[in-house]
Amino acid sequence: MDFSFTAEQERFRREVREYLEREVPPRWKELGYLIWEETDESWDITRQWNRKLGEKGWLALTWPRVYGGQERSHIDQLILDEEMARAGTPTGIETAITIGWVCPTIMLFGTEEQKLRYLPDAAKGRIIFCLGYSEPNAGSDLAAVRTTAVEDGDHYVINGQKVWTTVAHRADYCWLAARTDPDAPKHKGVSMFVVDMKSPGITVKPLINILGFHSFNEVFFDEVRVPKENLVGQKNMGWYQLAVALDFERSGVGTPARMHRTIDRLVAYCRQTRRNGRLLSEDPVIRKKLARLSVEAEVLRLLCYRITWIQEKGKTPNYEASLTKVFASELLDRLANTGMEILGPYGMLDRGSPRAALRGEILRLYLTSPSMGIGGGTSEIQRNIIAMRGLGLPRK
């Protein structure tokens, strides 16, 4: 048993930390945006930042060199993710979608030509994918997608509607799940496509989220023609490919690192804020709440480390990713809520309000809470996976 990092890994951590301390754009810190908060300005900052990381080779650290990677270890990736979260680098979900989900799937199932076409650009931070999975009637039941892709000469013609498509209004490509065999059982008729978002026939309609930002969309496909070579993997096997792809999400170690940062801020706030005759930091109830969060964030960090360790051994995590996701999303709820409890009446004040505590960040975090157990597979579905796939509990 050994929880430590090697001297070389520690050196890499220091290198990353020093770089980030120097380079994170001050304007990004000023904006203080959370997940699902995004404007033209923040998008530009994030894109520039990703190109910068891409040039350093830090965007796709573990990928093979031919695809723009550095062939570094998963542990190095973990260190990088942890430090970037700690430093609060410019980031949005689109990087996780592109680098963490879509590209690894292309790497696994795509042709050599497809890999060379998308991966090096993604590794340089030049292209962004959105995820075209969910539809009005296909949420948790992803295999129920009704969007169709019908062969026509050397093209597929796509018709249908996607929904909740994050960054569809900014992405270069859509990673699309569409039905290619309407007669087969629902799991056996879905294929995956890369669709250029500039294709004629695509309409993107904004949806405003509860944080008041335009992050997700409805996307309509009306006779959209996609070259046949854009089908990735085996025709009609898309659902199975997706199920595998869900397992190599990254460790998620950024979450506990960000949590520790928020806990530190709350601690600083408590040490300088008096309420009803004493410093908040002297209130035993508050002390215990913060201590508990700190314990939970530490446990989460270890669960994330385990995922990396499994990958490092050359294996694919199974139920462990689901387990970590449920715990992380519920812990984020608790963090946001505890933060609100600690701030009390000040927690009610939004970003931009006079007297807002911690720039309204905790309130904003509280508003992200309802999304945590929903997006990327709901907590109920994750628990089903843990129980059935992980523990082998009977289905009936």
Place this chain on the structure above:
Amino acid sequence: MELELTEEQRMLKTAASGFLKKECPPALAWEMREDERGYPPSLWQKMIEMGWTGVMVPETYGGIGGDFMDLCVILEALGEVCAPGPFFSTVVLGGLAVMELGTEAQKEALLSRIATGECIMALAADEEEAWCDASFIKTRGLREAGGYRISGTKLFVENAHVADIILCVVTGPAEGSLSVLLVQGDAPGLRITPLKTLAGERQCEVVFDRVEVKASDVLGEAEKAAPGFDRLLDQAAVAKCAELVGCLQTAFDMTVAYAKEREQFGRPIGSFQAVQHHCADMLIDLDGARFATYQAAWRIAGRMPWSREVAVAKAWTSDVARKVTLKAHQIHGAISFCEEHPLHVFYRKAKSGEVAFGDADFHLERVAGGLGL
């Protein structure tokens, strides 16, 4: 024992809920967050016409002479739609303050104006370092020839920006003493800055810069307001619970209806045990909140000792408000993460109600004290 509302209360409830569901959908509360007043005056006017502002005002002063339970019935209906407006600050905080503390003459003058809707009120109590506990108030009332002079800053004052009268809670001159002063909304020396809040309620920072108040504008007896003010805060806490019960009921109803209607995997999501258990847990929380609130309201209405029951109601209801509305989001899935969907308004209201007049931790401490700890 009778754990149901009376016939009249049921009628009042049905009428109020029916009216509000028609005239005041939850989306309205959200739209009004950007409005300068924060509510449509026409809606407020209709509430006045229906007699709600006079629900607890004695008939001799032009009200309908109901009790605290009747007030809670209306609050529950308001909570069901997250209704915006000055009802809470005027009728609950203003009205009850006058009833608890005012002289006969003040009651006559003010309660009738509350009943007719002529007078919008706001309560200025909390401060930078004083929250839900008057003993830490620092804003001072200095005695001057013919009256008082107030200096200090009050926070989280709901509806101060539209108030005809701001009730300012001050301490002094005697150490630890408390007075409630009636300050006209346009008094010289008042500076009102709106704050931007989670649920869109109009809370303000109110600076009192040597604001003058006549001796006759002390509510009741000068420097003796502490016990009456504590009673006011207790009642406000239960009133907030009543509002929350309405809010949670709607979130719950929406969720159960959605669980029956939304299908995934070829069946209603409400047929999955995970979803069923969530709904069952929500009902445990909600039923508990309802009866804890009714018990406290009943004791207040009957002027029975209420300290423990109030703390129990607010501790429980505060705690479950967030849980119920978060589960409602969970069962709705992504659709509830849209601004256009009304659920987030309930999620926001639940949190702001949780914090108002003491959160669970605050009231648990009172319960602990009551246990002899």
